[in-house]
Every structure is written in C-alpha cells, then in structure tokens.
Amino acid sequence: MKTAILASLVAAAAAFAPAAKEDASNSALKMSFENELGAQAPLGFWDPLGMATSQEKFDRLRLVEIKHGRIAMVGVVGYLVTYAGIRFPGAEDIPAGFGAFDAVPPSVWAQVFFTILLMEGFNTDQIGGEFIGDFRNGALDFGWDSFDEATKLSKRAIELNQGRAAQMGLLGLMVHEKLGNVDILLPPSFISI
Template structure:
C-alpha cells in the first residue's frame, strides 16, 4: 500500500511539470470604444469597420489621424472661403480662387516660389506638431502637440471644459472634412458660385 501511495505521489508531481493544455486564444482585445470622446449625436458610435478587433493603441492612432485631418481641413475650408471672397496676399491678386490656384501658381516663377514656401511650411509644421519625446513632456491626450510650449489658458480649464472643447474640435474637424470634400465636388461640377455668393 505504501508503494502505491508513493507511486501516486510521484505521478502527481510529474503531472505538475507536464505541459499544460491551453485553448486557442484570441489576440483581439475587443475593446469597447462606444464611450470614447466623439461618440455623440447624431451618429453615436460609428467605427466604420476600422475598429473591428482593434486595441487601444490602434484606436489612439486612428484618433490622432482623425484630429490631424480635421485640423488640416479646417485650415483648408477657411483658406478656400477667404480666397473665394477675394482676399489675396500682395502680388497674388491674379491667382484664381479655389483649386484652380494650383496650376496658376505652378505656371509662374513667383508661383513656384510660393509653392516651395508652402511645402517648407508644411514640412516644418509636420515636424513641430508631434509629440516631442526629447522634451520630457507627457501629452495630456492623443493629439496634444503643445509640448509644454503653447497653453493659451488650457491648463486653467477644469476637466469637463477640456473634454467639451476637445469634442468641439473633433466635430468641427469632421464637419470641415465634409466641407472641403463638398467644395471640391462642387468646384468640379462647376456650381460653386450657386452655393457661395461672390465676395460674401
């Protein structure tokens, strides 16, 4: 009997070192993004298939891209409307409004210099508007590119006001993306003048 107990103990201890049976694991975290900033009426939560099996890192990357495109689109709509209203920099009075400005700028030497300046500005903005890891400044949220240099009173707001302002920026960016797309389509259709009054 003693030998049987000893044998059972040895078999049990050997089983402790045997490889464990593991089931198949899913690599997707199935994170719930339905409570994130930007989920609001009228659309509510809309992932568009981009968030299927996404983790927080992927969501943050997509949010950063959405903010960046929104910020660029807000500048684009503003620039389109300002030039359409007839405002120009000195020396650029003959440049047409809208997307017809690109070939007009490319056609002259001065225009090519303007395009080169625009390109250099965009490269500089791209380099400057990112997280500066070397500054030892932690961004407050995804898309926070202040890098400890720009404040404009942001740090004086309470958390609810900050969240509200971030939601406003996000939705203004979404609207601007649709706005510049609409202006592009209507310019190609040739009916921008029926949408925007001349020199409004």
Template sequence: MGYSWSTPGVGAIWDPLGLAKTPAKFERLRYVEVKHGRIAMLAVLGHLTAGSGARFPGELANSVKFTSIEGTGFAALSKLSPADIGLIVFAVGFLELRVMKETVKGEFPGDLRNGLFKEGWDAYSEMDKDRKINIELNNGRAAMMGITGMMMHEMLGVSPYFPQTPGPW
C-alpha cells in the same frame, strides 16, 4: 486626464470596420482625425478668404503678382509655377516634421502643447475638457465635409458658395 479608449464623454467607440483593434491604434487614428480636421478648418478658411478676393502683397515665382491670381482652390493652384508648388510642399513638410509634432505625451490625441500653455486648459473640469475635445472633433469633421463639397462644386463648374449659380465665381 488620461485619455480613455472611447469618444470623450460618450463611452464605447463605434468602429464598424474594426480598424481600432487596440487602444494605441485608436489613439493614433484619433490623432490623425484631429490633425486632418484642423487642416480642413484652415482649408475652409483659406478658401473663403481667397473667394472674398483677399490676396497677399508681393509676387510668386516668374514675377506673377498674387493680385493677378483669380479664383480659388484648383483654379488658383493651376496658375502656380513648379517652384511655387515646391515651396508649398517644403513649407508643409517642415511644419509636419519639425513643428506640429508631439514631443511630450499630451492629455489627449492631438494635444500639441508639449507640456506648455497649461494655464487655461488645466483650469477646466474634466467634463469641460471632454466637451471641448468633442467640439473640436465635430468642427473638424464638418470642415472635412465642407472643403470636400467646395472642391466638388468647383470641379463641377459651379460656385462652391452658392451651388445654384454657375461659375466662374
């Protein structure tokens, strides 16, 4: 496919701050945007799952049961011990440095297939590939705004799901 220096299917890029001075810089920024969008989509899903009351079985450090943790987001995070937070940082670091990286140059920024799993993707037309890339970009952008809004509402003390109702939810 050979990714162009533009938004797929749109043409020229919109860069009011002049950050993408070269195609390589644009590709790096696009990769970071895709990655943060994917993380935000997972964060929204995790926030909604925790908000529904679902919990893992088992215990955290200091024999704290997952089921005893109430709330979501910052409220739940505040109940973790330093060992629990260290484990989270270690797991995220491991995924970032060893797993979720591009070892083989992909067709587009954020293509982490590393030369594998071509069966489904290669069957799409260039137009469908561009459309799917744009769908992921837009969903990621929406998720980044969504998780930011959820975090803001939580810090303001109102429900992230129904902003008109006061917390704790």
C-alpha cells in the same frame, strides 16, 4: 417575374432577421471604444471597416482624424476668403479653388512642403501631450490649464465635431467647384465684404 418578386421579398425579410452572434472577444473589442471622445449620438462608435483593433491603432486613427479636421478647418476658411477676393499682396492674380494649383509658383510649393515637413518633424508622435492631438509641446497654453476637466472634455469634443464638419464642408466645396456650380452655393453677393 415571380421569381424576382419572391427574391426581393426574401431579401427584405432577411434585413429584419436577428443578427448572428459574434464571438465574445470581437464584440468586447468593439465595445471598448464606445466611451471614447467623439463616440456620440446618433452613430456612437462607428468603425465599419474594423480598423480600430487595438488601443494603439485607435489612438493613431484619432490623431489622424484630429489633424485632418484642423487642416480642413483652415482649408474651408482659406477657400471662402480667397473666393471673396481677398489675397496677399503680390498674389492678386491667383484664382480661388483648384485654379490656384497651376497658378502658384514652384517656389511657393517648395515653401509649403518644407513648412509641413518642419511642423511634422517637431510634432512627431505628439511627445509630452496631455491627450491625443495636444501639440502644445509645453510652449503655448492659451488658458487651457485654467479649465476644469469637464470643460476640457467638452472643448475637445467640439473641436473634433467641427473638424469632422469641416472635412465634409471642404469636400462639398471641392465637389461643387468641379461640378461648376460653386456660384450657386456661394453667390458673390453673399461673400462680398
């Protein structure tokens, strides 16, 4: 018993011990992304697995993060809309959430697959983009070119943070549905339109 108490005290004290010095190349590499878009308080640049070892890898991870965030934003809206009972004509009997996977016909899944394949084919490596995640391909602007650089940076940061929040929100909706308490999270009176 005394040994266990002593071991826990040593472990607690070790948590407050000064960290070992890293070699200069490793810490310089970690610090090179501290000023990137999305490195915000309270975490700053957060890469616990050390995956961003070069600018190319960081750019690829940022592109994937933006894509996943955009998909999650659409997913959260789609989940809430279908949970509210709104359906396309002809799809009134398809349930919301995970129940839709079995109810959607294979022909619709094929259309979804080929649509994603087509979109990924046209946006491969976001050729000609002004920044990472710019999929305009010179076609659509929606007034983006009329903004100053500070506004553009602010809007990109907002999108990145909303994408991060949507990823967590969609994960939360999925977990609550599997737990069977999504009705507590989204009561029908809250969703009624």
